[in-house]
Amino acid sequence: MAAVGGGARLPAVPDWPWSQGDEGPARLLEAARLATLGRLVPAVAHQLATPLASIALRAESLEGDLHGPGGAVPGDKLERYLRAISAETLRCKELLANLRVFARAPDPAFGKVDVNALCRGAAALVLHEGMRRQIEVQLDLDEAVPVIRGCEGRLGQAVLSLLVNGLDASPAKGRVVLETRVDRPGEVAVTVIDEGPGVSDDVRLRLFETVFSTQPPGRGLGLGLVACRLIAEQHKGSIECTTGHGRGGRFVFRIPSGSGQGGAG
Ligand SMILES: Nc1ncnc2c1ncn2[C@@H]1O[C@H](COP(=O)(O)OP(=O)(O)OP(=O)(O)O)[C@@H](O)[C@H]1O
Ligand SMILES: [Mg+2]
Numbered sequence: 119m120a121a122v123g124g125g126a127r128l129p130a131v132p133d134w135p136w137s138q139g140d141e142g143p144a145r146l147l148e149a150a151r152l153a154t155l156g157r158l159v160p161a162v163a164h165q166l167a168t169p170l171a172s173i174a175l176r177a178e179s180l181e182g183d184l185h186g187p188g189g190a191v192p193g194d195k196l197e198r199y200l201r202a203i204s205a206e207t208l209r210c211k212e213l214l215a216n217l218r219v220f221a222r223a224p225d226p227a228f229g230k231v232d233v234n235a236l237c238r239g240a241a242a243l244v245l246h247e248g249m250r251r252q253i254e255v256q257l258d259l260d261e262a263v264p265v266i267r268g269c270e271g272r273l274g275q276a277v278l279s280l281l282v283n284g285l286d287a288s289p290a291k292g293r294v295v296l297e298t299r300v301d302r303p304g305e306v307a308v309t310v311i312d313e314g315p316g317v318s319d320d321v322r323l324r325l326f327e328t329v330f331s332t333q334p335p336g337r338g339l340g341l342g343l344v345a346c347r348l349i350a351e352q353h354k355g356s357i358e359c360t361t362g363h364g365r366g367g368r369f370v371f372r373i374p375s376g377s378g379q380g381g382a383g
Pocket of ligand 1: 154283284286312314321325331332339340368
C-alpha cells in the first residue's frame, strides 16, 4: 500500500467495502472525520450565537443612548459595555480558532503534537453539546505527558470521536472524563470514561468493525471506532475498550511517545 501524503502508512481496512486499492483507508478516515464534525456543528453554532447576541444587544443599547434624548452614553456604561464586547469577541475568536484546528483537512505529515493541548481543544469543542444534554465534560490531564510525534489532525479526530461516543452513551447529568497519562514508559494513554451502560459482550466483538453502530439511523454511521483503530495503528499505537456491561464506557487510546519518526511510508 502506498504512503498517504508523507505521513505513516495507513493500515488496510479488511471489512471496508470500498477498500479496493490504496485509497480505502484514507476515504474512510475522511468520512469519519466529516461525520463527527457534522455532529458537532449545531452545538458549536449555538455556542457562538450566545456571545454574538450579547455583542449585538450591547452595541444596540449604546447606539440608542447616542441617538437618544441625552445624546450620550451615561456614566461608565461605555467602558463597561466595550469591555464586555471585547471579552465576548475574544470568546468567539477562541472558539473559531479551535474549530479550525479540528475542521481543516489534516496534514498527513507527522509533526510535534501536544497531546494535552489537543485534548483541551477537543473538550472545548464538545462542551456545549455536553451542556445541552446536561453532561459534564471533565479534563484530567497529566502534565508529565510529553510532546509526541504524529498527525495532529488525525489524533484530534480520534479524541473527538471517543468524546462524542462518551456523550452518546451518557445519561443526562452524567459525566465524561478525558484523561491523559504516561502509564507505561514511552507511551501516552488518552482515556475517555463515561457513565453510560458500558459495552455488552456482543457489542464488544464488533466495536471496531466498519459501519457497525447501535445508534438509531441518522445518528451514527459506525465509522468512529474503526477510524480510531486506523489512526492508532498508523501511529503504531492501539485502542481498546477496557470495560464491560454495566460499568460505564472506558476506551484507552495509546500512542508511543516517539511514534512516527519519519513515517513508515
Ligand atoms: N462509550 C461507549 N459506550 C457504549 N457503547 C459504545 C461506546 N462507544 C462506542 N460504543 C458502541 O460502539 C458502536 C460503534 O461506535 P462508532 O463510534 O464506531 O460508531 P457510532 O458512534 O455508532 O457512529 P459514528 O461514530 O460513525 O457517528 C456504537 O454504535 C456503540 O454501540
Ligand atoms: Mg462514534
